[in-house]
Amino acid sequence: MLNALPIRDPDPIIRLMQIYQADTRANKIDLGVGVYRDAFGTTPIFRTVKAAEELILATQETKSYVGLGGDPAFHAATRDLVFGSSVDAERIAAVAVPGGSSAIRQLLDLARMASPMGRIWISDPSWPNHAGISEAIGAPIWRYRYYDRETGSVDFDAMMDDLSESSPGDVVILHASCHNPTGADLDLDQWDAVADVLGQTGAMALVDAAYLGFGQGVIADTEGLRTLAERLPQMMVALSGSKIFGMYRERVAMAFAVAETPKIARVAQAGLVSLNRLNFAFPPDHGARVATEILTDAEMRADWEAELGDMRKRIASNRIALVGALEIALGSDRFAYLAEQRGLFSILGFDDALLNRLRETHGVYMVEDGRLNMAGLTDENIPLVAAAFAAEL
Ligand code: LMR
Secondary structure, X not given: OHHHOOOOOOOHHHHHHHHHHHOOOOOOEEOOOOOOOOOOOOOOXXXXXXXXXXXXXXXXXXXXXXXXXXOHHHHHHHHHHHHOOOOOHHHEEEEEEOOHHHHXXXXXXXXHHHOOOOOEEEEEOOOXXXXXXXXXXXXXXXXXXXXXXXXXXXXXXXXXHHHOOOOOOOEEEEEOOOOOOOOOOOOHHHHHHHHHHHHHHOOEEEEEEOOOOOOOOOOHHHHHHHHHHHHOOOEEEEEEOOOOOOOHHHOOEEEEEEOOOHHHHHHHHHHHHHHHHHHOOOOOOHHHHHHHHHHHOHHHHHHHHHHXXXXXXXXXXXXXXXXXXXXXHHOOOOOHHXXXXXXXXXXXXXXXXXXXXXXXXXXXXXXXEEEEEHHHOOXXXXXXXXXXXXXXX
16 A cells, blocks of 8 residues: 555655755755754754753653643733733634644644535745645645745735735634744834734734844734734744744644634634644643743743843844845845844745855855745855855856
């Protein structure tokens, strides 16, 4: 039977990770997969995560199952982080899940249970797994225009035009902050206008929140999605803890569905819990427990925000340093827009042939469309990257 399997190719991010790992050159530069890196090129464990882990190690008495939906304390802590007081907790259904991709998967599956014919609207461009998951569940994918390559900012009129074609039963995937891959975010007035248009069409927002704190600040980065939660009868949020706690391999995440009434929320809760049971039964707990300790202890929470603040500053200063180095190397301000964007990623619009040359000749790794992970830059490699671009552009 297995000989009948169709061949499935990995998505562009995973494919690039594999090529990078197989490359034996010592001077290769990884600007590919979206993990945070410090000035030494390592992905450190947060000191708050270490502290919380020590506490758990000393005090945890059992590793028996938690509930199918995860630990209620994790629910409360992350619900507060994401929504604050923007919506009544009784209207929120939520389950812990293994990672942000699972959160997207469970929420899209939930939406399909309610609306089997609904379309999934995905920004053009977007993180490849949004389309990958939508395709895997057999949902029709519609693209909405998002990015203006001339200005390096959101093509908001085009986005609004496209979203005005959405309908009840559709899901519109939005990025809470640090849009992946463009680094171009909506401002608060634009979030308000998105709430208007979804209020009119009846489509449901699903906000992918993977980079809270990487844009303007932890709470500042929730303001857009909180606007939707306040103003719309229903919406969903996929919260990933991979980047914001640096717990990539622990698979820490929550799937939230905000319903119009507490009664509908209870039905959504049963739906989400059953999806957990059917797909993986119980969610992982270790990372969730670490996150809960950090979020609920005032001192640790402040220290965690300080850690995120340092990371945010490093990414912003890498952006400025790269723009400066490229201005000198290329004698043009073609890439000045990078300094205005936020988060780990921006796209340079490079085609595959150029990306191959950069990789093969210079050992510089970037994802398709020239998506570049700003945290992969260091004082040492910025001049090398700029020289590689100057040689190939
Ligand atoms: C990325 O966009 O590189 C990260 O979110 C990692 C992933 O799973 O794709």
